[in-house]
Amino acid sequence: MKYELTEQQLMIRDLCRQIANEKIKPVRAHYDETGDFPHEILKVFAQSDLCGLYVEEKYGGLGGGVMDLSIAVEELSKICSGIALSLAATALGTFPIIIFGNEEQKQKYLPRIASGQSMAAFGLTEAHAGSDAGAIATTAKRDGDDYILNGTKQWITNGGEADIYTLIAKTNPAKGPRGASAFIIEKGMPGFTFGKKENKMGIRASATRELVFQDCRVPKANLLGKEGLGFIIAMKTLDMSRPGVAAQALGIAAGALDEAVKYSRERRQFGSAICSFQGVQFMLADMATQVEAARALIYQAARYIDSGAKDISKISAMCKLFASDTAMRVTTDAVQIFGGYGYMREYPVEKMMRDAKITQIYEGTNQIQREVIALNLIKEAAGKKE
Ligand SMILES: Cc1cc2nc3c(=O)[nH]c(=O)nc-3n(C[C@H](O)[C@H](O)[C@H](O)COP(=O)(O)OP(=O)(O)OC[C@H]3O[C@@H](n4cnc5c(N)ncnc54)[C@H](O)[C@@H]3O)c2cc1C
Numbered sequence: 001m002k003y004e005l006t007e008q009q010l011m012i013r014d015l016c017r018q019i020a021n022e023k024i025k026p027v028r029a030h031y032d033e034t035g036d037f038p039h040e041i042l043k044v045f046a047q048s049d050l051c052g053l054y055v056e057e058k059y060g061g062l063g064g065g066v067m068d069l070s071i072a073v074e075e076l077s078k079i080c081s082g083i084a085l086s087l088a089a090t091a092l093g094t095f096p097i098i099i100f101g102n103e104e105q106k107q108k109y110l111p112r113i114a115s116g117q118s119m120a121a122f123g124l125t126e127a128h129a130g131s132d133a134g135a136i137a138t139t140a141k142r143d144g145d146d147y148i149l150n151g152t153k154q155w156i157t158n159g160g161e162a163d164i165y166t167l168i169a170k171t172n173p174a175k176g177p178r179g180a181s182a183f184i185i186e187k188g189m190p191g192f193t194f195g196k197k198e199n200k201m202g203i204r205a206s207a208t209r210e211l212v213f214q215d216c217r218v219p220k221a222n223l224l225g226k227e228g229l230g231f232i233i234a235m236k237t238l239d240m241s242r243p244g245v246a247a248q249a250l251g252i253a254a255g256a257l258d259e260a261v262k263y264s265r266e267r268r269q270f271g272s273a274i275c276s277f278q279g280v281q282f283m284l285a286d287m288a289t290q291v292e293a294a295r296a297l298i299y300q301a302a303r304y305i306d307s308g309a310k311d312i313s314k315i316s317a318m319c320k321l322f323a324s325d326t327a328m329r330v331t332t333d334a335v336q337i338f339g340g341y342g343y344m345r346e347y348p349v350e351k352m353m354r355d356a357k358i359t360q361i362y363e364g365t366n367q368i369q370r371e372v373i374a375l376n377l378i379k380e381a382a383g384k385k386e
Helices: 007-024 028-034 039-047 066-079 081-100 103-115 173-179 230-266 278-306 313-343 349-359 366-383
Strands: 120-123 139-143 146-157 164-170 180-186 192-197 208-219
Touching: 007 039, 007 066, 028 081, 028 349, 039 081, 066 081, 066 230, 066 278, 081 103, 081 120, 081 146, 081 164, 081 180, 081 230, 081 349, 103 164, 120 146, 146 164, 146 180, 164 208, 164 230, 173 180, 180 208, 180 230, 230 278, 230 313, 230 349, 278 313, 313 349, 313 366
Parallel strands: 120 164, 139 164
Antiparallel strands: 139 146, 146 208, 164 180, 192 208
């Protein structure tokens, strides 16, 4: 399929494909096995100008958007979605600054992110506030020209590795979600420490840690937008970042499909390559159809967001939902096509199946995506004149 990509997007795709095959493929099993953080690959991303794909040129980026980021994440995730995630999670941590930052904040933080000097992360989730994000308990209490932060964020991607964190905390807990505000926090601020690195089922090259705030003093200048906007900032950020998770899922699915097609042509049973059996052919056909449908939906969503449209929640949730469910189905079928070999660590498809699962969970579970889609449908129907 041709998707009318721009020159720049074709260049990003080819570059990421090359980096994925030449630099990441030889080391992906190592990082999956050890759970170490792939600093060497992050340096390659920075040297290749991939860190500022979606950042305006005046802040040192390439001036692209969600589409450019999605193309990069898809290509990298075909080979290793855990490594690709550092790029996508940095975008998640950067979008609040892009959407709601003032000029001073943009000038201070975006060039560092665009150059690859600093990674970013986004801290919303807490032990007792996952899907119910409005229930966060981290507080930010005003004290003169500062805020004093107390609380713990859980399972933050790029935690400990990033230098710049956008964080949601309650400035007025009595007001519930409307009492939340967003802040930019820097690694090294006194009172800001990290918990242990999580030992995960998949995306093991990605660092997931707690962020711990104990009387952490943050200057008022680091407040994003206004007090009380935190929940809106979080939701708008997720609307913009969900195509990135969808692209990660798409990459995993497309990578698994490639492996399954290749293996089915090599593996022989009953005197024939297994790709000659209709039972296998039908699986491959369904996998390929789902992958292409996911790609079309993600590209459509990404372009719609980049057009500046405001009503992006539904399409953004749809592409995340569809692509992540696709990734889970396609990787499970890829393992099936590999038979017993697919269950073994020596072959890449079991990692892809482990990696796929998280895309149905983070940035809002797929149950929550369905709620977002349905609520938008109902709202649209209520707004229509009979
Ligand atoms: C590896 C990893 C990385 C992550 N990275 C980040 C990050 O960088 N930043 C960040 O802020 N968070 C991050 N998260 C957190 C992630 O977004 C949450 O795990 C997710 O939103 C779900 O919250 P929960 O795990 O508390 O599940 P819960 O909210 O406890 O949900 C448990 C189950 O109940 C279902 N459920 C809950 N409410 C409803 C409802 N209203 N209707 C129907 N079903 C419902 C859910 O779908 C799920 O199946 C990460 C998580 C993981 C595992």
